[in-house]
């Protein structure tokens with residue numbers, strides 16, 4: 001079970017994540033997010049992560065210039081594309097930058113599963129996240145702390161590994177793993193005390209709960 005903790009912006013929370021067994025550490029490059037880090041901040045943060053966990057660069061409909069700047073700043077292990085990138089754009093980024101790509105797909109109901117075949121043909125990992133409800137006011141395509149109905153993906157036959165995300169926390173991650181059997185889980189809000197502020201105790205609890213659930 002891979003555990004990704006996302007939206008880290010301080011050395012101490014990164015240290016806690018690594019010490020607790022986080023496999024992937026995500027940095028958010030999206031100025032509207034409370035978890036956004038600029039290139040210089042990210043560069044200063046990644047040192048301890050390299051070689052201990054995969055460095056994930058999360059972007060939303062980024063241009064080649066933005067991706068190049070991130071690439072030069074932190075040399076990520078994988079891109080997480082969290083916008084409305086088409087399958088063609090996913091393939092292009094993968095080829096141009098020579099790194100694996102995880103594509104986030106927003107799920108609310110059955111119809112949202114339809115694009116999966118087109119994306120799994122071009123990405124390395126799928127990430128299923130919650131599509132915000134129609135009446136929810138948010139400028140964020142992810143990191144909203146809301147879940148989707150996990151039963152929607154329970155019986156999918158996928159060709160690529162997938163990560164489950166959206167509203168996970170230390171209390172519900174075991175049930176989510178039991179139901180969906182993902183290769184990994186991804187969390188942001190559920191390990192925070194307020195938007196953008198990671199909580200070290202919640203990080204420890206989340207990783208422990210996820211790893212325990214995967215081993216039973």
Ligand SMILES: O=C(O)c1ccccc1NCC(=O)[C@H](O)[C@H](O)COP(=O)(O)O
Pocket residue numbers: 006007026028030033034035058060082129140141142143144145146165166167168186187188189190
């Ligand atoms: O976290 C953000 O602020 C964010 C902003 C824009 C696009 C994606 C974002 N986060 C994506 C993640 O990887 C989150 O871990 C995932 O959406 C789950 O978030 P949460 O429901 O808060 O655990």
